[in-house]
Amino acid sequence: MGANKKVPFKFDGKKDFPAELAKWVGQVFYEVLPEQGYEVREEQIYTAFQIADKVCKKKVHFAEAGLGTGKTFAYLLTAVAYARFTGKAVVIACASTALQEQLVGPNGDLDKLARYLDMDIDARMAKDPRQYICDVRVSRCKSLRFEKQSEAMEEILSWSDVTKRGERTEVPNIPDPIWQQVAWDEGMPCEMCTSRGYCKLVKAKEHYRAARDLIISDHGVFFDDLWTRDERIADGKLPLLPAYSAVIFDEGHKIMLSAAMQAGRQIIKEDLEYIVSFIENIQGARTALLSTTVALDLATERFFEILLNSVIPDELTERLAVDINDGLLIAAETLFRALEYLQGEMQTEQELHTQTIPDTLLEAYDLRIEGVMAALQRLCKNKGIDTIIWVSKIDGSFWVVPRDLSGMLKTNLFQKNLPVVFSSATLSTGGDFSYLSRTLGLTDWSSSSVEGPFDFREQVIVYTPESFPVSDQEKWFAQAIKILVSLLELSRGRALVLTNSPSEVGNIRRGLKDYHFPFEVLWEDRGERGHLVQKFREVVSSVLVGSGFWEGIDVPGEALSMLIIWQLPFPSRDPLIEARRREAKEAGADPLTEVDYPEMGLKLKQGCGRLIRTKDDRGAIVIMEPFRDKPWEQFVQGALPAGAEVVSNLTEVESKLRKK
């Protein structure tokens, strides 16, 4: 590493880079930003110094910073300087496309920082490929244009003629089912595609690969690259991301699901049925090839029938656990053999050069079949002991994921001598990062934790009703409904009620049916999520009840004055959590204290974070489920806003709300 002219401070390559970086970070926060009217915060500066120091030491660092700290600026300074010092871009991995846009879009944090520092920052987005149109699919839709198309389809096909980037953000009103007909998906044979040279997705990849400072990727793209990188390089292909010098995870507490999904294989019944019908419709196909479809069709039917009978119902999660039984394993083996047989016949087809199926298509199907076979093989090996499997409640697809995700993270990321920063408002409970570090399989890491700029002592009161009949669920519910009514009357609506299951939303509705409030109650199961949140924000007196609003909603101001935690968010039988429980058990630890309580604590902390969004917000958090003297009390306490007063008297809540 030598001198780099572009490092944003005076640096001749002989000096101590970490010291010079720290000096520059201090200068930016104490001089440059305040001079331009940007309000800096001590917590932000502390976080920025911590990140600068740990990145230079190539550490894995947890940078927890409460809402409103300005953590993005805190990591961006180091990210840009480090990219220029090393000559390799730094990856900032975000949890969603919307967050990527927020960071890079007009007037986003990067835009502002560049203006404050009067420098060009070359940051490019590596979006989820499903956010781009695929020219092949667009052509297919166009070829069906003689049939009557929906207005939305007509709109998108006309747009496809003129768009340069082909990104979904350019046509935000197009509904999902229409977009999915023209967008890229995993089934598209990009490697063999003749449109490759002109394709918008390929051009987008070429564009972000050339980023000099930052690649703003999403978690999915990052892990897709991480898990396939070595294999792609060995096969002489370009990895999805170019070589990078550091990675910073924004919303770092969310990475495990993306890591799992990208490491796993998805088996979709319709995909297999599509292959069967495709082969059946080939004109002049050999009998041997055609005969494979009968076996495959039967095996697919049988496998999915047994799979669905082996699912363990659970309303708390979108990922349903599966009982791995002998019937399922036999059906998986039969399906594997049927696919193997088909694959053999397809190879013969290629060798015979019959040209009944174009070679590119044959190769594309071969790849898909290969993927399904690998998943089935993994399931059957050791009776699934080394896998995490689930059935998606959303589309019925079957997922097979390697169990040793933490081992994979260690090999592919943590042992690479790269700085890795996890940034989020929720990485610990009460400053204890051990749950997350255990989940990631980390033994060597550093951490920093700062509260946001809010004065929780002044802004929040926590109310824990006393004298609940704790052991009797029916009595608890009746009494909780009465307390809920008093609370909603006291706050004049303006409340968010969080449950731990969708069915409890219905129970509360039934419990409240005889009460008539002078404000509207919005029920999660009676409307589309985005619409409900918007209405809750706009109709100040309304109440929102749901199990899916623990994170990701931002309702500043009066509309959210009371946050009612109806139930503590203990985790479900989600297979990813089950895998952690199993690991704890195998290590001789108690899965409750090692997994369930900390997981609940993190989700509760997220939920509590909904209440205070600005320095003018004030309000109450009510915990309806008794937790005093329970083994999980410390996790509940650790999740509450630091410094907030905890009372068990409703009058004190009343006076706090009046001040609002």
Ligand code: SF4
């Ligand atoms: S390269 Fe892939 S995304 Fe691009 S047009 Fe071809 S199949 Fe579609």
